Amino acid sequence: MILAIRTDKPTAELYLYQESSQIDSYKWEAHRSLADILLTKIKEFLDNNKIALNELQGIIVFTGEGSFTGLRIGTSTANALAYGLEIPVAAGLGEEWIKQGLENLKKVNKGEYVIPKYNAEPNITKPKSA
Secondary structure, three states: OEEEEEEEOOOEEEEEEEEOOEEEEEEEEEHHHHHHHHHHHHHHHHHHHOHHHHHHHHHHHHHHHHHHHHHHHHHHHHHHHHHHHHEEEEEEEEOOOHHHHHHHOOOOOOOOOOOOOOOOOOOOOOOOOO
């Protein structure tokens, strides 16, 4: 089974694939709670499909363009899961991101990680003076 994760916009998305066939999908309005609930949503999604984490064979993650924070959370989560499960993780971009990710999974090795592709510099405020 392949887990696909998209977190670049307020609506987060999870997909489950067996080879190139979609088994299930789940979308929810994550907004600012994404970091707090993403792992819980992944666990619930897999449980609802009677899939254990150790049954995953790979992870696909949408890597951009999109929300700086959303992409960072999604790619960090995908990379951490891949590392912990010792499975490959692949990136996907654009409208065909899952199809691209499925192809990329065939080319990547365990231990390789993905990085987000931001479309602008992050807007990070400077700390207030002491």
